[in-house]
Amino acid sequence: MAPSDRHADDREADDHEADDREADDRHADDRPTHDGLHEPAAEQPAAEQPAAHDPWARDPSGRDPSGHEARAPAPRAHDQAPRARARHPAERHTATLALAHALSAAERGLAVIPLSRGKLPALRSPHHDDPHPSPCHGECGRPGHGVYDASTDPVRIRELFAAAPWASGYGIACGLPPYHLIGIDLDTKTGADAPAALRELALRHLFTIPETVVVTTPSGGRHVWLSGPPDVVVPNSAGRLAPGIDIRGAGGYLVGPGSRTEQGVYSTVPGTAHLPPAACPEALLRLLVPPLRRRPATAPPRAAVQQGQGLVQFVLAAHEGQRNTRLFWAACRAYENGLGEALTGPLTEAALRVGLTLREARSTIASAARLTGHA
Numbered sequence: 001m002a003p004s005d006r007h008a009d010d011r012e013a014d015d016h017e018a019d020d021r022e023a024d025d026r027h028a029d030d031r032p033t034h035d036g037l038h039e040p041a042a043e044q045p046a047a048e049q050p051a052a053h054d055p056w057a058r059d060p061s062g063r064d065p066s067g068h069e070a071r072a073p074a075p076r077a078h079d080q081a082p083r084a085r086a087r088h089p090a091e092r093h094t095a096t097l098a099l100a101h102a103l104s105a106a107e108r109g110l111a112v113i114p115l116s117r118g119k120l121p122a123l124r125s126p127h128h129d130d131p132h133p134s135p136c137h138g139e140c141g142r143p144g145h146g147v148y149d150a151s152t153d154p155v156r157i158r159e160l161f162a163a164a165p166w167a168s169g170y171g172i173a174c175g176l177p178p179y180h181l182i183g184i185d186l187d188t189k190t191g192a193d194a195p196a197a198l199r200e201l202a203l204r205h206l207f208t209i210p211e212t213v214v215v216t217t218p219s220g221g222r223h224v225w226l227s228g229p230p231d232v233v234v235p236n237s238a239g240r241l242a243p244g245i246d247i248r249g250a251g252g253y254l255v256g257p258g259s260r261t262e263q264g265v266y267s268t269v270p271g272t273a274h275l276p277p278a279a280c281p282e283a284l285l286r287l288l289v290p291p292l293r294r295r296p297a298t299a300p301p302r303a304a305v306q307q308g309q310g311l312v313q314f315v316l317a318a319h320e321g322q323r324n325t326r327l328f329w330a331a332c333r334a335y336e337n338g339l340g341e342a343l344t345g346p347l348t349e350a351a352l353r354v355g356l357t358l359r360e361a362r363s364t365i366a367s368a369a370r371l372t373g374h375a
Helices: 003-026 077-085 089-107 152-162 194-205 280-288 303-305 309-316 322-335 340-353 358-369
Strands: 113-114 169-173 181-184 214-215 222-227 237-242 245-248 253-255
Touching: 089 113, 089 169, 113 152, 113 222, 113 322, 113 358, 152 245, 181 194, 181 253, 194 245, 194 280, 214 309, 237 280, 237 322, 280 309, 322 340, 322 358
Parallel strands: none
Antiparallel strands: 113 169, 169 253, 181 222, 181 245, 214 222, 237 245
C-alpha cells in the first residue's frame, strides 16, 4: 500500500475514534440507582460483566440457530482502515457478539441497526459531505441513515455490520410492526427519581405496568418495553411525562441488550428476556400521545401567572442536576395549557434563581415550545 493510502486509512480510523469519543461524552452516565420495579439478581461491575452473555439465549459461541458462526462478510476496500482497527481479538469478539445479538433480536421481529460505543448509529450518513444535503431516509439506497436503516432481514443486517466492523452494539427501532415498540427510559442522569415518578403516575391515572421486557443500563437506569397499537404514533420525548422519564417512540431506537458501550453492557433483567413486549396500558398511552394543539381563550396575564405558580415553584425547588429537566418539564406543561407566553418571564426568572444562565433558560424554554408545537 502506498504511503498516501496508509495516511488516508489512518485518518479514517481517527475520524471514527473521534466520533465515538464525542458521542460518548454526550451520553456519559452518572451513578446508578435502583428503580424498584423489578428485583434483579446481584450484578457484576460493568467491567467484569461477561461479554459472552446472550440476552436472547443465543449460543455464547456466536453461532446462530442454524449452527453457522455469525461472521460479517469481507470488508470492501474503503472499510480496510476500520477493519484493521478492530482486529484486536477482544474487539473482534465484541463485534461478533454484537452481530449475533442483533440477529437474535431480528428473529423476534425487531428491526435493528449497528451502534458505536457511543450508542449512536455506527454508520456515518452518506450525505455527510454533500454541500447541500437534501432530506433522505434511505431512498438513495446507501446505508448510513440511522434508524431508517433498521431491518429484520439477516442478509441486510450482516451487510450493515460488515460496513461498520467497529460496531459494539445494536439499536432496536421503535414504532415498527409487529410490536410498534415503545420504550420507557427511566433515567438516572438528572438526579430525579424516575421510578418513583412512574409509580406516582400509575397511581394517579389508574394503570399498572404489566410484566414485560426490562433492560438495565450501565448507569443503573432501566428501559421498559411496551407494545403500542398500530394506528397510534407515539413521539419521542425527554422529560415530558415526568422528570427523568424519556420516551422512545416512532423514529427512535433503544439500545439492545448485549450491547457494549464505554460505560458497560446493557442486559435484560432476569426472567424478562423471554417475554414479548406487553401491551401499553390505555391510560398510559393517552399520556404518551400529545393532545391536539388547541388555542384556548387568552387569559389575562396576571390570572395566567397565578394559575402557573405551581410550575414556577416546581422550577424553584430544583437542585443541581435537575434544573434543566425541571424547567423543560414545566415549560411543556405551560404551553400545553395555553400559559406558555405568560409564564415565559416567570419561568426564566425562576431558572436564573436556581443557577441557570439566561442563555440556558431561553434555550430550554424554546425547546419546550418546539416540542409542543408553539414555536
